[in-house]
Amino acid sequence: MERQRRIPEATVARLPVYLRTLLEVQTDGVTTISSERLAELAGVNAAKVRKDLSYLGSFGTRGVGYDVDHLLVQMSRELGLTRDWPVAIVGVGNLGAALANYGGFGDRGFPVAALIDADPTKVGTTFGGHTIRHLDDLPALVDELGIAIGIIATPAAGAQEVADRLVAAGVTSILNFAPAVVTVPAQATLRKVDLALELQVLSFYGQRDSIGSSLREELGVTAEAKNSAV
């Protein structure tokens, strides 16, 4: 399959899981790992692991497995994690503030570089080491700080406008937490995290469960289907 360059969407979404898993085993001193073992740790099928890794033009060694360090280098490069990507959080309400405080971003190469809000009473105040800037300053901030990713944490009503402004300012990667449908032009990439949606999906399957397991098979609700998001 010599270094093929079209990586399927589903594979891209699994690479970060492999990456995290490999980092863990690396700190345990493991230097080589088989697809079987990696699959077990990552919670997926071994054949899938091998197929996914083969897209990286991977060099596993038959009979042995994959070199952990080498795999980490390849994967980091493929995911573009060899550099930091500064993030701007737009909307410093409950959720935005929480995300700003959440250390998990900076640790993983996504430093929070700016907090942005449209509310004049918030602009100028300091939060978690950042002075909140006005949405109108967005283009300047993108230039100054090299913002690569925008996180929308506004109420639903403002989400589309924020997305439009982010794109206009040159930010082409957007993560939307607002419970609203947002569209962006083709050159931009948008992903969403919808907390209420997740709970509602759980509600669907949870309700099904409570009608009794004897019926479940008949209704066709299988364990695989229920857990497919993981």
Place this chain on the structure above:
Amino acid sequence: MERQRRIPEATVARLPVYLRTLLEVQTDGVTTISSERLAELAGVNAAKVRKDLSYLGSFGTRGVGYDVDHLLVQMSRELGLTRDWPVAIVGVGNLGAALANYGGFGDRGFPVAALIDADPTKVGTTFGGHTIRHLDDLPALVDELGIAIGIIATPAAGAQEVADRLVAAGVTSILNFAPAVVTVPAQATLRKVDLALELQVLSFYGQRDSIGSSLREELGVTAEAKNSAV
């Protein structure tokens, strides 16, 4: 398709989006909606909308469209949203605290009924109107409060144990925010929200974009693939 009862996973994940959209148009006084219009508002294909709704045993009216109220009733029932589902948040760190404060859950029928932590210095303190309880109290809390859904907001290291304890206490719906692979028995439903993963996926496509749009077509990175998570 007379009232068929196997609803595909992909459809289940879209029902909440339709639901939200319908609630919006309902407040605008709209009583009837076509699949075309609903598709536009929900950001999906019209044929997909019709097929999804047909799984509800839906009664649209040809030549007219769907009755908004009726659709909302059917959909709420199907998703199990005719009652509240009390939620327990396990892990009151940065993220857990944020989720506890986030009003979006209670509003949508998922009241936060308990905050749980394993840290003795946190147990007994009050946060957002809730006294933080110890993880050991979980079974009692499930019985007392009818906890239906558990949210894991602990560090990665503790996630699996919390999941095990939730399942043991009778909670079969789990939403995992911890950056760790968690597995549950088949009778339980697990979904995950992985913030770092989302950013890493954005990084992948963002990096691709920066090599120039002329190459993009050749590399096969299409707008559809990039936006498929939305």
Place this chain on the structure above:
DNA sequence: CCGACCTTGTTCTCTTGTTCACAAAGTGCC
């Protein structure tokens, strides 16, 4: 140097999901 053993890379098949296209069904004007 050879053979037993192990693990990868890849092909093939099956399942799931998406989209098109069109017949069926109902509305409302004339």
Place this chain on the structure above:
DNA sequence: GGCACTTTGTGAACAAGAGAACAAGGTCGG
């Protein structure tokens, strides 16, 4: 009451993804 028009419901083609299975390739003991 009939006809033109609209929109649904669904069959069928197509695309994407998952997983089983196996040949190819490499290791390591003897």
